Amino acid sequence: MLEVTALSKSFDGFKAVNNASLSVKDGEVVAVIGPNGAGKTTLFNLITGVIRPDGGKVVFRGKDITGLKPYQVCRRGISRSFQVVNVFPRLSVFENVQVSVLSRQKKTWNLFAPSSKFAVAETEKILENVGLTDVGDATSAALSHGERKVLEIAIALGGNPEFLILDEPTAGMSPEETSRCIDLIRQLKEKLGITILFCEHDMEIVFSISDRIMVMVHGSTVIQGTCNEVRCCQEVQDAYLGGSDVCLM
């Protein structure tokens, strides 16, 4: 479904992403792991068009999407949530999701009919799926951190994506919030059939929900493989455990 080959990006000579490759098949959940500063977020930014790569290719569903603008990438069916909460602070929770649905339905050029006539059922459905129905009328600034992270995902779902990129979805969540969030990700995969690419520091989550894992160090792909392949890969252990030969986890 998504094929990333030899993607590179430098900032002032620092190679943030260097020759990274990644493949995601239809219906898979793929995790990207790596130490801080390995270039995971930059990789996501490159795929979604926030920044343009210096070299390499991103192919989605057989079509080259390298260097497209973010809104064009989104319209191809790729949605994304952010590591740092990135919502619409003055809009209500409902409106946050609604604007995303409206955008996908290409209603944003409709000037005269009231918004309240559009996208309501679908927005309510999404809020129900992620469990934010009760706080629909609150402004997003009034939510707890965990709820805001869920709202992040809900906004991304507004685009009815085939492919969802989650940048550390559980960062900063309490244990209960984390387990609810994991359930949500599982549901997205199983019930809605969404293909998911995510990055995460919590190895327990990574190994419990992903089909395959890609490991990044210093901007480059070390390995991409199943959980077991990754667990026993020598280079991964070097990167994480300083060369000890104990299997991860």
Add this chain to the structure above:
Amino acid sequence: MTGSFLRKRSLWVIATLVVLFLFPVFLDRFYVYLAAIILLTGLCATSLNFVLGYGGVYQFHHAVFYGAGAYGTALMILKTGLSPWLGFIVGPVVAAMLGFIIGLICVRLSKLYFGMLQISLGSLVWAIIYRWYSFTGGDDGIHGVPLPDIISSPNGGYYFTLIVTSISMFVLYRMIKSPFGSALQGIRDNPVRSEMIGVNVRLQQLLALTIAGFFGGVAGALFVVVDNTVFPDMMFWTVSLELVIMCLLGGWLSYLGPMVGAAIIVLLRTYISGITVYWALALGIIMMLVIFFLPNGVLGYLDRFLKKKARAR
């Protein structure tokens, strides 16, 4: 939102309109004139707030479109033999086109850079109008624009202003509540995320700027009706600053905020100018007080006050 609340709100709107319609019956000519100026200035500030408060675009030189609408209307009436009514359409269209062109140049820049470039381009337009004696009358402006009989009397002009302003305010309100408006407010809150959910941010903003220019132009055309003159200083940058202050003073996050701000500023200007020539000094002090004590403007303050009271009950 409950039905009773909606009904209550439309009642308020109707009551206000009735009072405004009765103004000429019990007010002197001067106050009718003043009310018309407040209405059209308020419309101009509201059209600015469409992009400033709802779109998050730093439109620092909105008066250019106000002036363009006025000049477009006046010149159309004077220079062509066509019906004066046509002038009232041409003026706003000229302003909208100017809004589109300036927007096209500026929209790739963000925030303050947008504002700075816009001030320069707007000042350029002002300089052209100011210098082009043969066509625009230069710094003398144009006086005595011939108007259709029905709106040439003070009361006729007032009613025309009231009707056009009401319609424009209604249309702008509908646009803010439309999907377009939702997307626009999304862009204000978070342009990066808006782009990520598939909104073409620049194009959306460009259309908003064109619309804002159009209604700024409508306000300008109304000024021709009420005052019968146009002059280059209508589009001097200090006027734009006053418009921004109106939005902030009234409350740029509430729809009627700019209208309230316009009423306060126009009234204060009228009365303080009668006492002292240092009107700008008073304006500066007002601005400081607003920033310190009413960061959300008069209506923002009232809104919070009423909510607090409702909760206390």
